[in-house]
Amino acid sequence: MMRAIGNxxxxxxxxxxxxxxxxxxxxxxxxxxxQGLTAYQSDIAAFLARLSANADRPEGKxxxxxxxxxxxxxxxRLQSFVDRAEALDTEGRCLPANFVGRxxxxxxxxxxxxxxxxxxxFHEVEDVASVIKxxxxxxxxxxxxxxxxxxxxxxxxxxxxxxxIHKENNALPEIVVSIAGPTIDQSARIAIKNExxxxxxxxxx
Amino acid sequence: xxxxxxxxxxxxxxxxxxxxxxDIAGDAWADIRxxxxxxxxxxxxxxxxxxxxxxxxQINQTTAELLMKMVRNNIISAIxxxxxxxxxxxEKIVNAALKVVQNVVNTAIGFPLI
Numbered sequence: 001m002m003r004a005i006g007n008x009x010x011x012x013x014x015x016x017x018x019x020x021x022x023x024x025x026x027x028x029x030x031x032x033x034x035q036g037l038t039a040y041q042s043d044i045a046a047f048l049a050r051l052s053a054n055a056d057r058p059e060g061k062x063x064x065x066x067x068x069x070x071x072x073x074x075x076x077r078l079q080s081f082v083d084r085a086e087a088l089d090t091e092g093r094c095l096p097a098n099f100v101g102r103x104x105x106x107x108x109x110x111x112x113x114x115x116x117x118x119x120x121x122f123h124e125v126e127d128v129a130s131v132i133k134x135x136x137x138x139x140x141x142x143x144x145x146x147x148x149x150x151x152x153x154x155x156x157x158x159x160x161x162x163x164x165i166h167k168e169n170n171a172l173p174e175i176v177v178s179i180a181g182p183t184i185d186q187s188a189r190i191a192i193k194n195e196x197x198x199x200x201x202x203x204x205x
Numbered sequence: 206x207x208x209x210x211x212x213x214x215x216x217x218x219x220x221x222x223x224x225x226x227x228d229i230a231g232d233a234w235a236d237i238r239x240x241x242x243x244x245x246x247x248x249x250x251x252x253x254x255x256x257x258x259x260x261x262x263q264i265n266q267t268t269a270e271l272l273m274k275m276v277r278n279n280i281i282s283a284i285x286x287x288x289x290x291x292x293x294x295x296e297k298i299v300n301a302a303l304k305v306v307q308n309v310v311n312t313a314i315g316f317p318l319i
Contacts, residue, residue, distance in 0.1 A: 023299040025292045097285040104277060135273060142278055147285040147292075154282035158275045165271045175263045176272075179254050183275045186247055190282045193240075194289055201293050 027089045027148055029198035036081055037155065037195070040074070041188040044159070045181070051166075052177040062166045071163050078156040085149045092146025101143025105136040148198075151191040158187045209313040218309050225301040233294030237287055244283040251276050 047070055054060030061067065142153045162180055166172050172180075211217070255276070259269040311317050 022303070023296050025296050026289050094285045094288055096288045097281050100284050101281050104281075135270070135277060138274065139277060139281065143281050143285075147289045150285040151282045154278040154285075157278050161271045161275050161278075165268055168265070168267050168271070173263075175258050176268060179251060179258065179264075179272055180275065182247065183251050183272070183279060186244065187275075187279050187282055190244065190279070190286050194286050197286075197289060197293055201296065 026198060026201070027092060027146055029195060029201070030084070030088060030148075031199075033081060033084060033148075033152070034192065034195035034199070036077070037152075037188055037192050040077065040081075040155070041185065041192065043074070044184055044188070048172065048177050048181045048184075051172040052174050055171040055173045060171050062170050067166070071166075074159055075163075078152075078159055081152050082149065082156055085152045086145055089146045089149070092149070094143070094145065094147035094150045097143045097147060097150045098140075101139045101141075104139040107136070148191075148194055151187075151194050155184075155187045155191050158184050209315075218306060221305045221309070222302040225305055226298040229294060229297045229301055233290065233297070237290045237294075240283070240287055240290060244279070244286070248276055248279055248283070251279075 051060050051067070058064055059066060138157065142157050143150055145153065162184060165176060165180060169176065252273070255264075255269050255272045258264045259266065264272070
């Protein structure tokens with residue numbers, strides 16, 4: 001009996017090997033994405049250090065031509081990364097991230113509804129609801145696509161949030177850079193780590 | 206040609222497959238745990254900094270909301286990274302097990318068939 005099962009297992013395994021079966025679940029390593037994200041990480045760190053040091057000078061203001069040029073160039077560059085990651089795998093889904101993204105949006109939408117229907121003073125409800133609603137906005141957009149696409153979309157989204165913060169304050173004071181800098185660096189680091197992970201997987205297989 | 210059918214038995218194939226899978230799963234879990242610890246600790250630190258800066262009047266409410274969105278995005282990104290770590294670990298486990306089978310089969314047959 002055991003020998004019969006063993007032989008069947010051997011035939012099955014042999015079949016898998018003969019059809020050249022190397023299991024591949026996660027998309028391939030992309031050296032262009034890896035190098036591009038690494039270059040972006042150092043560029044944005046240099047930009048933030050320069051802007052923070054010049055927060056009170058014209059070259060640190062949102063309206064300065066160099067600043068506008070940087071945002072426009074970086075936006076185009078990050079869009080090309082997202083397009084590339086999406087083009088390499090059009091079918092992939094990152095289900096846990098997708099659930100979290102949609103979950104955040106649903107949770108904040110429900111919370112805003114609860115606050116609106118509560119007996120709190122109207123103006124306070126509106127303020128709190130708007131804060132909560134804004135937290136959920138865009139969470140489902142960054143979480144669609146395969147996991148690599150999600151990570152690259154987050155880098156892109158955080159760059160756009162930095163631009164909005166700069167526009168809101170017309171400068172990037174040290175306190176803002178001390179929080180936004182490490183957060184943006186983390187999003188780039190996560191996406192780079194993902195590429196390194198895939199690269200190391202290539203050498204294992 | 207003599208093929209060693211005894212070598213192609215469950216008792217010969219399964220233990221090394223299991224051992225390979227166990228080693229890889231152990232290493233992968235250590236990596237995943239490190240990622241979760243580092244990334245989520247950093248995110249908790251950022252949330253605290255945003256709250257402190259807002260309370261101290263160093264940043265306005267709009268800036269705080271935008272910074273919080275960055276943190277929220279990074280939570281999604283960290284989950285995506287951990288997902289890929291788990292998936293790649295699964296790939297490695299399956300492929301290592303297949304490699305064990307390859308070795309057993311080639312040994313049993315007496316020449317590198319696969």
